[in-house]
Amino acid sequence: MEVIRSARQLRHRLAGEGSIGFVPTMGSLHEGHLSLVREARNQASCVVASIFVNRLQFGPGEDFERYPRSLEQDVAHLASSGCQVVFAPDEAELYPRPQRVFVQPSALKDTLEGAVRPGHFQGVCTVVMKLFQMVQPQIALFGKKDYQQWLILREMVEGLAMPIRMVGGETVRATDGLALSSRNAYLSVTERAEAPRLQQRLSGVAKAVQDGADAAGAEREALSVLQQHGWVLDYLTVRRQLDLELPQAGDRALVVLAAARLGNTRLIDNLEFTLPDGHHGS
Amino acid sequence: MEVIRSARQLRHRLAGEGSIGFVPTMGSLHEGHLSLVREARNQASCVVASIFVNRLQFGPGEDFERYPRSLEQDVAHLASSGCQVVFAPDEAELYPRPQRVFVQPSALKDTLEGAVRPGHFQGVCTVVMKLFQMVQPQIALFGKKDYQQWLILREMVEGLAMPIRMVGGETVRATDGLALSSRNAYLSVTERAEAPRLQQRLSGVAKAVQDGADAAGAEREALSVLQQHGWVLDYLTVRRQLDLELPQAGDRALVVLAAARLGNTRLIDNLEFTLPDGHHGS
Numbered sequence: 435m436e437v438i439r440s441a442r443q444l445r446h447r448l449a450g451e452g453s454i455g456f457v458p459t460m461g462s463l464h465e466g467h468l469s470l471v472r473e474a475r476n477q478a479s480c481v482v483a484s485i486f487v488n489r490l491q492f493g494p495g496e497d498f499e500r501y502p503r504s505l506e507q508d509v510a511h512l513a514s515s516g517c518q519v520v521f522a523p524d525e526a527e528l529y530p531r532p533q534r535v536f537v538q539p540s541a542l543k544d545t546l547e548g549a550v551r552p553g554h555f556q557g558v559c560t561v562v563m564k565l566f567q568m569v570q571p572q573i574a575l576f577g578k579k580d581y582q583q584w585l586i587l588r589e590m591v592e593g594l595a596m597p598i599r600m601v602g603g604e605t606v607r608a609t610d611g612l613a614l615s616s617r618n619a620y621l622s623v624t625e626r627a628e629a630p631r632l633q634q635r636l637s638g639v640a641k642a643v644q645d646g647a648d649a650a651g652a653e654r655e656a657l658s659v660l661q662q663h664g665w666v667l668d669y670l671t672v673r674r675q676l677d678l679e680l681p682q683a684g685d686r687a688l689v690v691l692a693a694a695r696l697g698n699t700r701l702i703d704n705l706e707f708t709l710p711d712g713h714h715g716s
Numbered sequence: 717m718e719v720i721r722s723a724r725q726l727r728h729r730l731a732g733e734g735s736i737g738f739v740p741t742m743g744s745l746h747e748g749h750l751s752l753v754r755e756a757r758n759q760a761s762c763v764v765a766s767i768f769v770n771r772l773q774f775g776p777g778e779d780f781e782r783y784p785r786s787l788e789q790d791v792a793h794l795a796s797s798g799c800q801v802v803f804a805p806d807e808a809e810l811y812p813r814p815q816r817v818f819v820q821p822s823a824l825k826d827t828l829e830g831a832v833r834p835g836h837f838q839g840v841c842t843v844v845m846k847l848f849q850m851v852q853p854q855i856a857l858f859g860k861k862d863y864q865q866w867l868i869l870r871e872m873v874e875g876l877a878m879p880i881r882m883v884g885g886e887t888v889r890a891t892d893g894l895a896l897s898s899r900n901a902y903l904s905v906t907e908r909a910e911a912p913r914l915q916q917r918l919s920g921v922a923k924a925v926q927d928g929a930d931a932a933g934a935e936r937e938a939l940s941v942l943q944q945h946g947w948v949l950d951y952l953t954v955r956r957q958l959d960l961e962l963p964q965a966g967d968r969a970l971v972v973l974a975a976a977r978l979g980n981t982r983l984i985d986n987l988e989f990t991l992p993d994g995h996h997g998s
Contacts, residue, residue, distance in 0.1 A: 535875030
């Protein structure tokens, strides 16, 4: 496996590759990322992973500076997962000048994560566009733990007619249900023990709605339980999978999404679920 | 020469081509476009021209509906200029759904043409991005008659790290100096006789500034002459070539740009010029 620092060398290395599968990451890799790398291996002849902590998608006061960085360990994990090329540019390679041109995502950028983190998805789309231009993959893989990001990037690729097949990977979880995340490293031992409750409550909401409960009521109950256990919620809401709008009568493919702080750590998670046939919707 | 209507067929036709030179147009072709096609022929093994009148870059009340369309004649011109593939998609091919994702150009989008035509350059960048994704050229050619568009598209390609070499073509003029433009077709016989005055005044401003005149004074004089001859000016201004900012002391690479209406027809033109060494600037 090669570690490449410049876009120029990367293009040279990848010229003539048959099909390229690309897994963009911000490093600090866990089993969620590595499962995407293994899936890329199944679908492409050359697997490229990038490691770049993208300043553009962090807001003022967010955790850009303290975001965990562990290049050496990441490279070892990637090598043992079947990755062939690691692209690990420095900031001057991605942003040689202040960025003045952006990809402006659809209105999906303004809801949920976007409402709490203005500019976040524009930063995500812009860096992913640049990475796509550098790697020129045929297939790109993203984790569905970042559900809204996944939808927005899929829209970007489709809306700009990019010749890339987008593959979403299921969220990988610890044995106690906590979604794997680089930010889990911020949690204290006590917080780590509490953290699985987020997923448990999402699961509870999904089951309640499937059993015919009103979504708003199920959300309120989950919120209340989490608050009692010290969580500060940004949102916890049932939406349609398609466009993250509030479900209409007849919508069956739903997702419950949440973002919440435990101490100083902000966690997000989501759970897709489907209403049974004949269900009257919410 | 082949005329291709769908992006799918286009990708199929272009797969395996060595180097692709691309000339995006809105049709109604003239010698300005055809000179770009011939230049593309010099620089690439396969020349693709697109013909698509892009609704996204027209504002409300602009001339989208009456913009001249002459596909058959355009195709004949392209064939005789060495073009190998014409991509002529219909609107449903470029915009199968309402466009929700955009390329947001730099602040250059807000000045001059952008001040008069809000949203114009976002529309230009978005369609050119989509066409680039469909054609995947190594070289793309644009006329410098649309000077600000040329700068903005160059910034897009550089700012988003697109692996495309951008080539600007000099403005092609009628023997009386009028810059060739599809919109010249709107001019009455009398207006057509008057139209070269725009270029003459730009040339006058450039010479005056090169001879040491104050730019603002030269602009005012040109404006006054044009107004006396029935022109309604949107702008006529000397800027730096680099970023279309007002020239600072020491700037030598300048351009004078104008947009003006003659009757119902809006014409734009520009002239690059260089201040002689030792000139004190404006």
